[in-house]
Amino acid sequence: MWRFALWEGGRFALGLFGAALLAAGISALSVAGGQGGGRAFLSAMAGRLLAFLRLDFGTGAGGQDVLHELVARSPTTLALVLLGAVIAFLFGVPLGLLLSGGPLRRAAAPLIQIVAAAPVFCAGLALALIAQRLFHRPAGGATALLLAALTVGLAGAAAVQLALRRAAAEIQYAPFRLGLRQLGLPAPEIDRVYVAPLVFAGAFRGLGDVMLALLSATLVAEGIFKCPGLADLFLTSVALRDWNAAALVLFAFAGAALLADFAGRLGAQTIAAR
Amino acid sequence: MSIVSVSAPPAAAAFLRRFLVCVGWSGLGLVAVAVVLSDFLAPVPAGATHIGPLLSAPSARFPFGTDLAGRDMFSETLHGLSVTVAQACEAAAPAILAGGLLGFMSAHLPRPAGLVLRWAIGVLAAVPALLLAILALGLIGRGFAGIAAGLAVAPLAFMHAFDRAGAAGNSVYAGYARAMGVSASTLLRRDLAYEFRDRFVSSAARAFVTVTIVLATVGFLHFGAEPPQRDLGLMISDATATDMQAWWTAVFPALGLLILILLARLAAGPDEGARP
Numbered sequence: 001m002w003r004f005a006l007w008e009g010g011r012f013a014l015g016l017f018g019a020a021l022l023a024a025g026i027s028a029l030s031v032a033g034g035q036g037g038g039r040a041f042l043s044a045m046a047g048r049l050l051a052f053l054r055l056d057f058g059t060g061a062g063g064q065d066v067l068h069e070l071v072a073r074s075p076t077t078l079a080l081v082l083l084g085a086v087i088a089f090l091f092g093v094p095l096g097l098l099l100s101g102g103p104l105r106r107a108a109a110p111l112i113q114i115v116a117a118a119p120v121f122c123a124g125l126a127l128a129l130i131a132q133r134l135f136h137r138p139a140g141g142a143t144a145l146l147l148a149a150l151t152v153g154l155a156g157a158a159a160v161q162l163a164l165r166r167a168a169a170e171i172q173y174a175p176f177r178l179g180l181r182q183l184g185l186p187a188p189e190i191d192r193v194y195v196a197p198l199v200f201a202g203a204f205r206g207l208g209d210v211m212l213a214l215l216s217a218t219l220v221a222e223g224i225f226k227c228p229g230l231a232d233l234f235l236t237s238v239a240l241r242d243w244n245a246a247a248l249v250l251f252a253f254a255g256a257a258l259l260a261d262f263a264g265r266l267g268a269q270t271i272a273a274r
Numbered sequence: 275m276s277i278v279s280v281s282a283p284p285a286a287a288a289f290l291r292r293f294l295v296c297v298g299w300s301g302l303g304l305v306a307v308a309v310v311l312s313d314f315l316a317p318v319p320a321g322a323t324h325i326g327p328l329l330s331a332p333s334a335r336f337p338f339g340t341d342l343a344g345r346d347m348f349s350e351t352l353h354g355l356s357v358t359v360a361q362a363c364e365a366a367a368p369a370i371l372a373g374g375l376l377g378f379m380s381a382h383l384p385r386p387a388g389l390v391l392r393w394a395i396g397v398l399a400a401v402p403a404l405l406l407a408i409l410a411l412g413l414i415g416r417g418f419a420g421i422a423a424g425l426a427v428a429p430l431a432f433m434h435a436f437d438r439a440g441a442a443g444n445s446v447y448a449g450y451a452r453a454m455g456v457s458a459s460t461l462l463r464r465d466l467a468y469e470f471r472d473r474f475v476s477s478a479a480r481a482f483v484t485v486t487i488v489l490a491t492v493g494f495l496h497f498g499a500e501p502p503q504r505d506l507g508l509m510i511s512d513a514t515a516t517d518m519q520a521w522w523t524a525v526f527p528a529l530g531l532l533i534l535i536l537l538a539r540l541a542a543g544p545d546e547g548a549r550p
Contacts, residue, residue: 014393015393015396015397015400018393018394018396018397019397019400019401021397022397022398022401026409029413114536116539117532117535117536117539118532118535119487119490119491119494119531119535120491121490121491121494121507121510122510122528122531122532125510125514125518125524125528128518129518129521132518208400212400212402215402215405216402216403216404216405219402219404219405219491219495220404220491220494220495223495224514234405234408235408235495235497238408238409238411238412238497239412239497241412246409246412250401250405250409253401253402253405254397254400254401257400257401257402258400261400
């Protein structure tokens with residue numbers, strides 16, 4: 001287990017280093033401005049990487065420190081992601097388990113396709129429309145934040161149930177199941193003791209994908225419900241070609257996804273080892 | 275009820291699967307015809323304003339109603355669908371080539387080179403594809419929405435193809451083949467042929483689904499098609515200007531988008547998710 005944790009820790013650190021390189025490359029666009037050729041760009045990139053080590057992430061288009069901007073906007077995005085994750089697991093796990101059953105999974109497959117065909121922004125707009133019809137005014141304040149979290153959560157729930165169904169499908173015809181049945185173990189016992197841990201371990205391995213779904217959904221939800229968080233900062237930065245801020249948000253998002261992937265792999269290994 | 279069933283899938287399930295795939299491809303064929311003939315099928319050209327009264331509800335004259343600028347929503351939805359499909363086809367190519375094919379080839383490179391490539395692309399895959407697409411559009415300009423979306427989705431396709439090819443390379447038959455003196459290039463050709471035969475069509479449909487969702491969302495966030503050209507995402511976004519009072523300006527483009535994605539998902543095979 002320790003060897004696995006060290007290996008995965010190394011992968012995580014390498015991933016973070018790669019994300020920092022990517023962010024430095026983007027941030028270097030502000031310095032090099034696309035002039036001076038490859039050598040100037042590489043030199044600017046190295047400079048930005050060294051500056052990152054000193055926690056100097058540069059200034060934005062308006063002259064503000066982008067790290068301060070990031071810290072100021074983080075709570076909104078953090079709240080959206082955390083609330084969204086709670087909603088995602090609350091809805092996604094039961095749905096995923098329910099639809100993991102062989103016959104039910106096959107019967108529900110067309111229905112799942114229809115539901116999953118809706119892009120996140122369509123779901124967000126539908127929620128906004130329902131709220132408007134209920135409250136007779138556009139959602140604002142805490143209502144907007146809740147609706148945005150619900151949008152993020154629904155996107156996350158789709159990812160959670162997908163991870164569970166994938167994990168269940170992978171061991172659907174595993175030889176050990178037939179062997180255990182032939183040994184006389186009842187199906188519920190096999191499911192509870194042997195199959196469920198493997199399904200959950202498989203789902204844990206998909207935690208990085210779930211985080212990617214949550215982060216993508218914040219990008220849309222913050223726009224629809226006017227909750228200015230990190231995703232909104234990213235959109236504004238790219239529109240204004242403010243590469244320092246865009247690079248920092250990208251690094252933060254990549255870091256969150258890599259961390260979720262790392263935690264998921266550790267969790268999966270822990271469950272599978274028991 | 276068992277979490278997973280031990281028995282093989284019944285014939286009815288296999289038939290349903292094949293039927294749904296047929297429905298998906300037939301539907302996509304109809305969409306392709308509608309897109310090719312959109313200039314003939316649409317009563318008015320794209321972007322023509324003041325065709326009818328402003329924000330007129332669906333009626334016999336305007337079956338999808340009109341929008342804030344008096345545009346015929348039926349014609350606009352058809353033109354928007356045409357723009358979205360064209361961009362998605364443009365995007366699916368780099369997603370398949372720079373993603374799937376490159377990932378498959380990279381898994382057959384010498385191990386250190388393959389691992390370095392996988393690490394580099396893995397970093398890109400840790401960033402949501404939507405963010406990458408917006409970043410790429412900010413760098414190369416909004417006129418290249420299709421290519422940007424394709425390149426943004428490519429890292430995910432690369433990772434899946436790389437891992438699949440890696441598993442095939444470590445399989446028992448590959449071990450036997452190597453022991454019998456079969457060269458690495460012959461094994462690669464053999465794996466590629468089987469990959470193309472078994473997975474290309476469904477992978478292409480899955481890539482189409484993912485890039486369509488990314489493109490529509492990018493359009494919705496005003497980073498996609500440049501006005502006066504409008505894709506379905508931008509049309510839905512424009513509809514929010516009326517605070518959703520004129521529901522038909524959002525619902526019909528959204529339905530067009532949902533049907534397009536649903537058909538492509540069915541064509542990809544109903545067991546899989548949105549991964550390219």
